[in-house]
Amino acid sequence: MAPPPPATGAATAMRRPSLELGLLVLLLAYPWLPIFDLAADAAGVPLRLEPRLVTVFIYALLVLALNLQVGQAGLLQLGIAAFFGIGAMTTGVLTVTKFPFQLGFWGALLGAPAAALLAGLLLGAPTLRLRGDYLAIVTLGFGEVVRTVLLNLEHITDGPRGLNPVAEIWAPAGLRTWLAGDDGSRASLLLTYHVALGVLVAAFVVLRVLERSRVGRALSALRDDELAAACMGLDPARLKLQAFAGGAALAGIAGCLYATNLTTTADPNNYDFNNAIMVLCCLILGGLGTLRGALLGAALVIGFDNVLSPLLDRALQQLPGVGGHPLANFSAWRWMLFGLLLVVMMRVRPAGLFAPATARAAAGEAAR
Amino acid sequence: MLSVRGLEARYGSVQALRGVDFDVAEGEIVALVGGNGAGKSTTLCCISGLLAPSAGSLTFEGRDLQGIPAHDRVRLGLSHCPEGRRVFARMTVAENLQIGAITRADKAAIASDLDQIEAIFPVLAQRRTQAAGTLSGGEQQMLAIGRALMSRPRLLLLDEPSLGLAPLIVQALFAVIADLRRRGTTVLLVEQNARAALGLCDRAVVLERGTVIVTGRGSDLLHDPALHAAYFGGS
Known part of the structure; x- marks a missing residue:
């Protein structure tokens, strides 16, 4: 018997890649067709979208990372920001002139995940036997410890000032000229934009x-019932650590x-608990355990x-008449709106916007 | 095939097993019967490796099981279908069955086993793409057994397969268990429903407060007055 299609049906499964491909083409082409920027200019509220999209891409990666841990393996962890910070700090150490390494961006792109992986193994090996809430507390503590250490190891991390300047992305001069002519800073921005987008796409494809794969199915089994998974011949401890x-x-x-x-590398306070919670919120909004949900959540919240x-x-x-008033500041209100949105979500669609039918059924059972 | 010697197990300060001895021979159906808290499930968990015994030895096909973790015992041919069904609720029926075969690599044989299990439990074929959590209790139990069979066990450990099922479904389930033996699977069955279990099994091991009090042929024990008095009440 051939493996059956997911519960959502074969037709949706066929349509999916084309939707994502379309979005990808749009994003790749955007710097040459900045419709949004032009519209914003015309409306008199100038805003450049590209640098902000880079932030969205980066957080989308972070949400995908958390989805692997929380969504797919069912490990509730609240310290994702610590690994984010470790990656950033490793990049700083590996590229700034203060240290002898100076490997440049591409070296750091290998070194940063290696350091974060090591930290994940060191934290995970002794603590992953903890269940649910206890793991959440330990990882929360780990996040705070990492932040404080980064703040206080001043002779390495430069404390709240952060290490700088971190190396730009190196690319052949020909590519830079092709991207943006003589405009050096624009070339750097476009490089960052496309590299971030490329890494995001690569991560998405690998995770998909x-x-x-076998490992993916094993992880969902583990998330549903650890004891039963062990009875099937799966090694829960190893899967969770992986x-x-x-x-x-x-x-x-x-x-x-x-x-x-x-x-x-910025102020280590950027990698604090709030950051971890925001990433978790993206994931919950989009749909825990679904890759598309993770991307959608990041796009909505970070966007x-x-x-x-x-x-x-x-x-x-x-x-006129509103400008300058201290309350006429939407950013100050946004967290309130955001919290409200989460409350509404939990009420009407607890499994997230992109949850598969099976997850929705399970969430319905839980809320019964 | 399996021999259990002097098995002891404890949950904290509570000693659940106080020296259990019995054997299971190839091709048998052996029932572990006894009242609540007699240590039936605990014995199964020790055999499958979900629980580490505090003393005693377990030998499966000549191999000492001590130190082999639960997930590796599946590869040896031991499959534990735990109490309470425990299907993967958010996965489909077909995915549940495939997870059962996750230790195996022989695709063709897996496919034919899948067909066989769907022939044993036709309802699973009908529900193939449905989330397992939406199945009825009896269907979930069939899925749990089917899933345990997908690892192609030589010895199947079944914990309370009749729990919470309607009498008619229990009958059908027991017919399937009898059929499993004909297909060459040895079964060690834990049952509270002692009457039904004794009718089905070749041999029964009666546990009480962590020790074996009687072993014998199921049909003999069924008419054993002492056992009647202890478990079925009256005379």
């Missing part, structure tokens, strides 16, 4: 293949891109935070 370390490595890659994009919210700010400031 993994999801449908998923946890894999997610950590992916978060490390996101950290590398983050530091490269900012050209600094909202980085594109819509500043846009509304500028629009509000230009309204």
Whole structure:
């Protein structure tokens, strides 16, 4: 018997890749056809979308990483920001002139996930036997410890100032000219944009293949029932550690891109608990355990935070009679709106926007 | 095939097994019967490796099982169908069955086993693409047994297959278990429904408070007055 199609039906499965491919083509072409920027200019609220999209790509990677750990393996962890920070800091150490390594971006793109993977293994090996809430508490603590260590190891990390300048993405001069002519900073931006997008696509494809592989099925079995999974001949401890370390490595890659994009490792407070929770929110909004849901959640939440919210700010400031008023600041209100949205989501669609039918049935059972 | 010697197990300070001895020969159906807390499930968990015994030895086909983790025992041909069905609720029926064969690499044989299991439990073929969590209790139990069979076990450990099922479904299930033996699978069965289990099995091992009090042919024990008094009440 051939493997059966997922419960959503063969037709949807066929349509899926083309939707994603279309989106990818749009994003690849966007820098040469900046419709949004032109429209924003025309509306009198100038906003450049590309650098903000880079942020969305980076967070999308982070959400995918967390999805591997929380969504697919069922390991509730609240310390994803720590691996993000470790990736960023490793990138700093490997590229800034203060240290002798100076491997450049491409070296850091290998080094950052390696360091985060190692941290994931070291944290995961002793703690993954903990269940549910206890793992959440340990990882939360780990996140805070990493942040504090990064803040206080000043002779390595430069504390709150962060290491800088982090190396730009190296590319042959011909490619840079082809991308943006003589405009050096534009070439750097476009390089970051396309590399971040490329890494995101690569991660998505790898995770999609993994999801449908033996390991993917083993992980969903583990998430549904650990004891039964062991009865099937699966090694829960090893699977959990693999998923946890894999997610950590992916978060490390996101950290590398983050530091490269900012050209600094930034204040370690950027990698705090709030950050971890925001990534978790993206995942829950989009649909825990689904790759498309992870991307959608990142696009909605981070897009909202980085594109819509500043846009509304500028629009509000230009309204006669409103501009300048301290309350006419949408960014200050956005977390409230965001919290409200999550409450509504939990009420009407607890399994997330993109949840498969089976997950929705399970969520319905849980809420019964 | 399987020999259990002096098996002891404890949950914290509670000693659940106090020296259990019995054997299972190839091709047999052996029933472990006894009241609540007698140690039936605990014995199964020790055999499958979900629980580490505190003393005693387990030998499966001449191999000492000590130190072999649960997931590796599946590869040796031991399959434990745990109490309470425990199907993977968010996966489809077909995915559940495929997970059962995850230790195997022989695709053609897996496919033919899948066909065989769907022939034994036709309802699983009808529900192939349905989420396992949406199945009825009896269907879930059939799925759990089918899933355990997908590893092609030499010895199947069945824990309370009749739990919570309607009498008619229990009858059908027991017919399937009898059929499994004809196909060459040895079965060690834990049952609370002692009457039904004794009718089905070749031999029964009666446990009480962590020790074996009687072993014998199922049909003999069925008419053993002492056992009647202890488990079925009356005379």
